[in-house]
Amino acid sequence: MNFESLLALIVSSTLVYSAPLILTSLGGVYSENSGIVNIGLEGIMTVGAFTSIIFNLTFAHAFGSATPWIGALVGAIFGSIFSLLHAFATINLRADHIISGTVLNLLAPPLGVFLIKAIYEKGQTPNITANFGYTNIPGLANIPVIGKIFFTNTSAPAWWAIIITIFLWWVLYKTRLGLRLRSTGENPQAADTLGINVYKMRYIGVLTSGFMAGLGGAVFAQSISGNFSISTIVGQGFMALAAVIFGKWNPIGAMLSSLFFGFAQSLSIIGNQLPGIAKIPTVYMQIAPYVITIVVLVLFLGKSVAPAADGVNYIKSK
């Protein structure tokens, strides 16, 4: 394998593994900037993965190659519906955010498996036939060298995720909605006295996180696992959460951290094809992403500063 195709392999597998993390971490960024800690990202991803796979299996014959894209949207919609639980519990009932998020994480996998058992009469779904696969990006793929490394045989969802990142960054920092959303995560009392509806902003934050995490789960299921079982989403939601912190609660930062985590995950898959790394026992490569997540959290959790009122319930006094 020459250097160019080696690089192309690393880039494309990094992108494949990063896409779900980028999308999910963007959701985390929105939720936490509005003041709601969402550790339920993992559970929401599970719901996104589960619903998209069911949709994919049921409608693949009708929609053909568009199936995974519509499936992703279905996952996102169910993700937002599922996140309503978290929004209602934390915003209206003022529950502890960690406990409510944990409920989502505990609820989603067994619910998925139970329904799979009811529908398919076994513990996991069959494999989907219509997945995201690999795409050549028209136009860009023809650029010499760069085209081959970045835009040939690459992950379309990942490039969409990068475009969405820029869009969500723009919304958060350049628009009125973004300013108001961030104000409720910084000082909800102040926002309230200025006539901003804190509850509405926080609902927007949490529902965006539900949409994005559902999307992330659906992309993971339809591009990497190819089916749904109890072990489809195992820690990706927490990795996305780590990316939120590592990325300093900023969409661009979260995307870059997700790319890094995606790279770590992809190493365990393509490691045996890489000179030097191939000699390391695969078990180490497989635990690497998790170890890196923990190390990053330990090193950066104390240092990076969350929005001031992140995780603080707001009680409207009246």
Place this chain on the structure above:
Amino acid sequence: MEQKTIIEMNHIVKDFNGFKANNDINLKLAKGEILALLGENGAGKSTLMSILSGLLEPTSGEIKVNGKPVKIANPTVAKELGIGMVHQHFMLAHSFTVLENIILGHETTKGPMLDIKKAREKVLALSQRYHLTINPDEKVANITVAQQQRVEILKVLYRGANILIFDEPTAVLTPQEITEFMHILKGLAHEGKSIILITHKLDEIKQVADEVTIIRAGKDVGTYQVREISDQRMAELMVGHAVQMKLTKKAEHLGSNVLQVKDLQVKESRGNLAVKGLSFSIRAGEILGIAGIDGNGQDELVEAITGLRHVDQGSVIIKGQDMTNKPTRRITEQGVASIPADRQKYGLILQMSVADNLVLQSYYHQPFSHHGIINFAAIKKHAQAAIKKFDIRTPNSNLVAGELSGGNQQKVIIARELERNSDLIIAFQPTRGLDVGAIEYIHKQLLKERAAGKAILLVSYELSEIMQLSDRILVLHNGQKSGVVKPHETNETELGLLMTGVKKEGTKLDQSLS
């Protein structure tokens, strides 16, 4: 000079389930006027202002704005009528810029995007017109409290307010900043804004206000021309009885050193040094006042002496014994009484009864406890005696401490701490948020202890308190001593300069007094 009346509140009554927080209050505000609203805590000032800003609805009474009767059903209506409130606790997002804080909720936009350029022009125009100097692009976290207050004022002006309500605006400012703030207030009034100033500082009313409306226990005690009423009279009307404005302080009788602090270094929670090599001592029968702006190492100093925070270097010697980094109970038993700054968080257990709170430091001793079994009868008896002795206003000793008023909560703490007959008394903001009557009581108690030969460390952000009570004043700036002065040899201007770190020329005085 009779001017156009802009706000009229007539016969306002606010009834909370039979308790009349406002009982027939009248208030009149003219264009360009500064009206002071004076009253003790709980007199009904906040209730009245909440009614004016649309947070509460009056039970009866009438409000007229520009001569027309109005119903202020919610804060939005108040805003539309041009009524704006500058809160005592600033409502700012610290990671936002000054500009973002000002425009929040009232943004100028270009399509979906924020129009920052236009907003900046608008805000800068306001800032120039009212002489409120700010840097619009600085983060609020990086500006001083006085600047934050200017941001709050700009926020209200930006929303087009003509009537500005200030709730205890000078509580957090240094003397220099207060002088500047008074100029700002006058400037605003000069530009035709009407101002209501909620305060219980009489000298400020004297400085800026045209008229003063005094309320006591929910009732209107009258409105007076400020230049025709004396401080003494205002205080009496507010409290309802004669007030001793000047404390009589006996000459000091100094005894031996009770507390010695040597080269003390203490870190704050994030690991930076907050107290940087501080040395001082207090002798029996002496009050040492620690003056300084909030956050210059006061918390860490007090916590280090009382054993709540680790001392990194240096030593704390109490009555000749080294108490550095000893457990808090050991320090307490060495004869230390402590009145903490936050009475609700550190002074009391709010959910527990007055009687239980009174024995928090001694419950494990005879007669309150015998072989680990609590003697409730003894605790109750002790409580009843203390309630009488310290004039704690509570229906009975079983009431939970959280239901007492601030002044009475403080009395519970004072009773508990002074009853133990300690030789060193640490009083940290002992009169914070209390009204004139309660302040007078606490000051007298402290002077009584001084006369009884106790050493007192008084840490306060109120310069008048420090000036009145202290025998010596140590000014703290950035964790270091910026000067030690005697109260009769200094004035608020000099203290203010020392508080901002401008050292006295020649540190001779420092050396001889420390």
